[in-house]
Amino acid sequence: MLASTPSGPALTALTEGYSLCARAEGKSPRTIQIMTHSVVYFGVFLTATGRPADLARLGPEDIRTYARYL
Secondary structure (H helix, E strand, C coil): CCCEECCEEEHHHHHHHHHHHHHHCCCCHHHHHHHHHHHHHHHHHHHHCCCCCEHHHCCHHHHHHHHHHC
């Protein structure tokens, strides 16, 4: 079951789900690791900048801000 906030799924739960599906699809462990770490970095960015870690509350501006941050 996905962990969630009152308004939507938590980022970490979705990352775990991705990892499980990617392994089932036969993706390489390195690909899964890169993607998982990228999402973790995104979560750290969200926390550090006071943005919601709840995907239902994220908007295009949050993604653009992250892209500029990178």
